[in-house]
Amino acid sequence: MKKNIFNLLLIIILPSTLISQVAIEVIPPDFIKTITFKSNTTEGQLPILELGETLELEFDALTANEEDFYYVIEHFNFDWTPSNLVKSEYLKGLDYQRIQTYENSFNTYQIYSHYNLTIPNTQTLALLKSGNYMISIYDDYDELMFSRKFMIYENIATVGVSVKRSRDVKVIAEKQSIDMVISTTNLNLNNPLETIRTLIIQNNNLNTAISNLKPQYTLGNELIYKYDTESSFWGGNEYWNYENKDVRAANVGVQFIKLKDIYHNYLYTNVSRKNQPYTYNPDINGNFLVTAIDSDDVDIEADYTMIHFSLSNDEIQNKDVYIYGNFNAYAIEPLNKMDYNTESQRYEKTMLLKQGFYNYKYVVVDQETDAIDEGAISGNYWQTENNYKVLVYYRDLGARYDRLIGYGEASSTNITN
Incomplete structure (x- = not known):
């Protein structure tokens, strides 16, 4: 009887445990404003950095107390579950360090403190692996203020991205479709149906991203994706x-x-x-x-x-x-x-x-x-100018984490039929 009760508890508890393992960004409180990532290639809320590139996070605290904030960096799999890597494998140096660079506002009606975190720094020397990351900001009381996702890629695979009008005539005036060609000469993509995963992002919005499409064709060392409906987005309208x-x-x-x-x-x-x-x-x-x-x-x-x-x-x-x-x-x-x-x-x-x-x-x-x-x-219109980013992940057989091996980008300015 006790064994049956224990098994029942496992059935109830395990699914919620597994769900809770998927990383979700924490929304900041109202006194944390203007969270901005900066890098050599991107600016906004979704930085996609090449391995070795500098990451810069900035935000304002409107408390006028010059509070102390601390940062923690974690590595994740393609599906945003925690990776099997220990911290020393993906991070050289230390995290959970205080953000030391900040300035107070000058000549403003609203008083605030502007914080700036740059990685690498004297404590966090380098991020060593490609893949998905989350940076979390804590206050002096170990309360989580907010968290943000970012990605680091290795420039191994070439990712060709083109934007097409939808191939579904029912929504041809409202949707845009993404075609992709992935190729690499420095890495053998073993069993790509199982080892390759993709993520397509429209206008840096992870909420509407399309994930894990499988290659339809293999031509030499090229993986070709030309879906009719699975890779299509609503066109939306200009902001x-x-x-x-x-x-x-x-x-x-x-x-x-x-x-x-x-x-x-x-x-x-x-x-x-x-x-x-x-x-x-x-x-x-x-x-x-x-x-x-x-x-x-x-x-x-x-x-x-x-x-x-x-x-x-x-x-x-x-x-x-x-x-x-x-x-x-x-x-x-x-x-x-x-x-x-x-x-x-x-x-x-x-x-x-x-x-x-x-x-x-x-x-x-x-x-x-x-x-x-x-x-x-x-409304939704096929003519709308949108930005699309494609990320390519690879986990070889027996590997312990998902590498981000390629990154491509395109604009629907050059949309074709």
Whole structure:
């Protein structure tokens, strides 16, 4: 009887244990703002670095207390379960070290401290392996403040990426499809159906990424992927944007301003574009850039402003509307959930953001299923300019971790049939 109860407990506990092992980014508290990765090749919320390249993480703390923060780095498999490597195998030096470089804001209404972490440094000498990583930031009380994913690749495989119109005629006007060719001369890809895994990312958004497609054909040393539907993404629409590098004057997307305790910027009301003809409007594919006029160092001289978003739309029953983009790592959280104003018949939200140029979009989330519909407000169009990144992972037979052996990138500017 006891044995049966023990087996039943295992059946109940093990699945939840396995699920909990999959790494999920932790959303920062409201006083942590403007988390930004910088490198020689990328800037934004999803750095993909070549092995040996410098990683730079920056963020602001709006507590005005010059708090101490500590960082921890962990290595993960392709599916974001912990890898079998011990820390000394993928990290030379030490982590769980205090972030020593920070500066206080200068001449700003909102007081904050700007933190900068560069790896390698005197404590963390190098990251030794390719693959998936997570960096976690803790405070003085060992409380996890936030975590962010990043990837390190070895330049072994050549990854050719091309963007095509959907081969499914039902959605040919709304979707984009990704074709890939993977080749390598320095590594024998043994049994690629089992050892090769791929990840396709649209506009740095891991939430909508397509993972683990298998090669359809092998031609010499080339692996060819030309799927009809499995590698297709909704085209979406160009992002809305605003710029407030001058907080004292209306600028791109800003209708008017008010000075209270800090500056308030009121954006023009957006309207649904779902059933409108596609109009090209250059964007930076969901990214953001901190900018401020008459500033020598925007890291500490750019101010924070209250941004007032509004969307003219009928209330959507049983669904919620959120604002997101790279500025909050495409997170769905209470801080970016919009409220419906029955008098103005608008969705409204106020967010505290650092000065700069921001891309954003409105998405709809089903209250029962949590399914995200990115095209419910903006629509989906095959002409939309999107950025696509393809990551290629390889685990040879008997290997203990997934190597990231190749990285390719393409824009739908050059989309073809």
